Structures are given as structure tokens and as C-alpha cells.
Amino acid sequence: MEIRKILVPVDGSACSEKAAEYAANLAQLVGASVLVVNCRMALPPMLGRDSWEQARSALVKRSEVLLESYCDRMKDEGVEAACRVLEGAVDKAIAETAEAENCDLIVMGSRGHSELEGLLLGSVTHRVLQLADCPVTVIR
Secondary structure (H helix, E strand, C coil), X not given: CCCCEEEEECCCCHHHHHHXXXXXXXXXXXXXXXXXXXXXXXXXHHHCHHHXXXXXXXXXXXXXXXXXXXXXXXXXXXXXXXXXXXXXXXXXXXXXXHHHCCCCEEEEECCCCCCCCCCCCCHHHHHHHHHCCCCEEEXX
């Protein structure tokens, strides 16, 4: 299996930090590029147009700042990296983006910020394992 592109979903949690580090190291070894993504749930339209736009803009900005820190670190290590903010159901957005971007591998943390303590495998990670067409490496 040739690995040319690795997708790494991040949320700032300790597990996603480890996953990003693993993906960067693997990318260096095999000469792959990395697509770092952060996914946020879609906002309900009932907020009103102006409030919806303001809230969406604030959430996108927060995601962009988070992603920028990951991409900068990867680029500092000589890894070709791109960032993208995804919107919608996290598991589906990750799996669909991996397919659309022709990613050869997804590297993700076993749990993120939204998961409850004590779970062996986060529910988003579990669903991505079920939905993704490419291999998924789970980092603890």
C-alpha cells in the first residue's frame, strides 16, 4: 500500500495532538502530504440570519486558528500540510472528505473533547471506522 495523503481530524484534545504527531512522523517517513481537518456541527437556522452569520463566523475562525497551529507545526517539520474546516456530522464529514480527497489513510485519536471519560473508543472514532473506505489508524 502506498501512502500519499493522510487525513488527520483534530480538535485540540490530547489524543488528537498525538494523532497529528504520529501522522507528521509517518508523512516524513513515506513522503506523504497531510490534510488536517476540524469538523464542527452545523448551526440551527432558527438563530436568525444575522445571529447565524455571526455565530458561524466565530466558529469558523476558532477552527481556522486551531488548524493553523497544527499545519504550522507540520510545515516546520518539513511535511506538506493543508487545512480545512468541515461542517456537519463529524463522522460522515471525515469519511466523505477522505474519499473526496483520495486520502490513503486516516490517522485519528481514540477520543476527542466530546467523548466521555472511561470510554475505550470514542463514538466518532468508532463511526469513522465503520464509514471510511480507506484504512484508519487509531492513536491512544
